[in-house]
Amino acid sequence: MDTPGRALVVFAHPDDAEFGCSGTIAKWVQEGAEVHYLVCTNGDKGSTEPEMLPERLAPVREAEQRAAAAVLGVKSVECLGYPDGELEPTRAFLGQVVRAIRRVKPDAIITSEPHPRTYHSHRDHRMAGLVTLDACFPYARDHLHFPEHMRQGLEPHKVGAILFFGGEEPLEFVDITGTMDTKIRALYKHASQVRGRDIEELVRKRSHEIGERAGYEYAEAFRKIEFRR
Numbered sequence: 390m391d392t393p394g395r396a397l398v399v400f401a402h403p404d405d406a407e408f409g410c411s412g413t414i415a416k417w418v419q420e421g422a423e424v425h426y427l428v429c430t431n432g433d434k435g436s437t438e439p440e441m442l443p444e445r446l447a448p449v450r451e452a453e454q455r456a457a458a459a460v461l462g463v464k465s466v467e468c469l470g471y472p473d474g475e476l477e478p479t480r481a482f483l484g485q486v487v488r489a490i491r492r493v494k495p496d497a498i499i500t501s502e503p504h505p506r507t508y509h510s511h512r513d514h515r516m517a518g519l520v521t522l523d524a525c526f527p528y529a530r531d532h533l534h535f536p537e538h539m540r541q542g543l544e545p546h547k548v549g550a551i552l553f554f555g556g557e558e559p560l561e562f563v564d565i566t567g568t569m570d571t572k573i574r575a576l577y578k579h580a581s582q583v584r585g586r587d588i589e590e591l592v593r594k595r596s597h598e599i600g601e602r603a604g605y606e607y608a609e610a611f612r613k614i615e616f617r618r
């Protein structure tokens with residue numbers, strides 16, 4: 390797959406992008422792409438510690454997310470701050486994703502699979518994918534949607550393609566052999582999530598299984614939709 394000039398990654402929780410697509414992000418950045426993040430929730434329910442409180446966890450997770458993005462060379466991180474588990478396909482959320490698309494002007498967008506058929510995913514993952522897909526077309530493209538953006542100097546934008554991590558067949562494979570170590574380093578920045586787990590072994594094993602299907606040592610795989618020009 391061609392490396393986009395600019396990409397926007399929209400995802401529900403701090404760490405989703407690092408697990409789902411950070412090998413691809415690091416590769417694209419190395420090849421000269423400008424990559425931006427839009428993080429939809431603050432991840433404030435992501436703990437098994439009985440004493441943990443959402444208001445204590447949220448700032449920790451934002452700091453972890455910013456550190457992971459820095460490892461990958463991501464250019465900007467915008468956090469919408471919805472409570473974890475409360476992401477809904479509202480008009481307000483749609484407008485925020487449309488605004489990010491009109492600001493970044495990405496050739497490609499990566500987000501989570503909105504319609505998994507063979508497994509169940511976190512509701513926030515489905516909502517992030519669904520709203521992002523709709524934001525690409527028609528809302529970010531057509532100037533009569535969210536006209537207040539035009540008054541603020543943001544132009545309509547046509548996204549070229551959307552890639553879903555966690556997607557099902559047919560899949561588009563990206564060789565991440567050269568950026569596997571960077572992916573692991575980015576994942577370990579999410580200390581609150583990976584503590585006590587052998588994430589490296591797990592991620593290498595999964596990425597290798599995906600890679601074997603495409604003739605790569607390690608790969609990430611996406612379902613892809615291209616938008617007509």
Ligand SMILES: [Zn+2]
Pocket residue numbers: 401402405511514
């Ligand atoms: Zn998640």
